[in-house]
Amino acid sequence: MKNSKLTLTAFDWVPDFAQGHVRDLRVRWALEEAGFPYEVEVMAQGAQRAPAHLRRQPFGQIPTLEIDGLSLFESGAILWRIAEADDALLPADIAARSRVLSWVFGALNSLEPPIGMLATLDLFIEDKDAAARIRPEVVRAVQGKLKRLAEALGPDPHIAGSFSVADILLTTVLRDVPDDLLAGFPSLQAYVERHTARPAFSAALEGQMRPFAENAARYEKAS
Template sequence: MKDSKLTVTAFDWVPAFAQGHVRDLRVRWALEEAGFPYQVEVMTQGAQKHPSHLRRQPFGQIPTLEIDGRTLFESGAILWRIAETSDTLLPQDPAACDRVLAWVFAALNTLEPPVGMLAMLDLFIKDKEAAARIRPEIASAARDMLDKLAAVLGPEPHIAGGFSVADIVLTTVLRDVPDDLIAGYPTLRAYVDRHTARPAFRAALEGQMKPFLENAARYEAAG
């Protein structure tokens, strides 16, 4: 993949609450860590619904990764493909690689759903009274998962041995945990801080934020 033509799709602007959290960040971060050069196709809001994009991402979402003309979608699948072809994101030992794979799926399938539900309640549900009634139950489910994660992680710097693609996925999930929950987990906050201080993460974040800043005035005027 290092010698392939790689193109990531990304939005030209999103509302402030989503800036720095759109999932192309995961893909950019993995590519930065792997040292793979890539281009970014910046899409205007609404373009994700066009037939041309739906042919490469049937749900009209961001990101996709084009690899020499063929397209891959779903951030977890994209990250795993990058990791498989990199020298830095997967261990060579098969048992260690299996552990990384398990934690990638745990982050996406076990931790991210309750975290995403909290984001939905806090940011998107218009009936705030209904959201307030439901939120404690969802927050309890999220805390249960965070309790277990904190117990497994302990004082370790990474989730599966050395730094790997699992840390990229898990860090991006934990960054979306609401402040009132993550405040109770100092080791998880330290884990996030440690990984978001990496130069590759900072480069990925800067790349995502650049078009948001450039296009903010246009979108805000239209709104």
């Protein structure tokens, strides 16, 4: 993949609450860790619903990654494909690799849905009274998942022995947990801080944020 032509899709701007959290960040991070050169196709808001993009991402979402003309969608699938091509993100040992794969799915299927539901209640539900009634149950669900993750992690710096694609996914998911909830799990808070201190994460975040700053004025005028 290092010699392939890689093109990532990303938004040119998103609202403040989403900046630094759009899922192309995790793909950028993996590519930066692997040292794979890539280009970014920056898309205006609304372009994700155009037929050209729907042909490569049927749900009209970001990101996609094109590898020598072959388009992949869903961030988990993209990250696994990157990890398969780089020893730094996926161990060769089959037992260790299986543990990484389990935590890739754990991040996406067990942790991300309740955390995403909490974000939906806090940011998108217009009926605030209804959201307030439901929120405590969702908080308890998130706390339960975080407790299990903290127990599985224990004192280890990484979830599967050495740094891997699973740590990228878990870290990006945990970054969406409200600060007051994550503070209740010091080992997970330290886990996020440890991994977001990596140079590749900083490069990925800077890459995502740059077009947001460059295009903010245009969207402000449009509103």
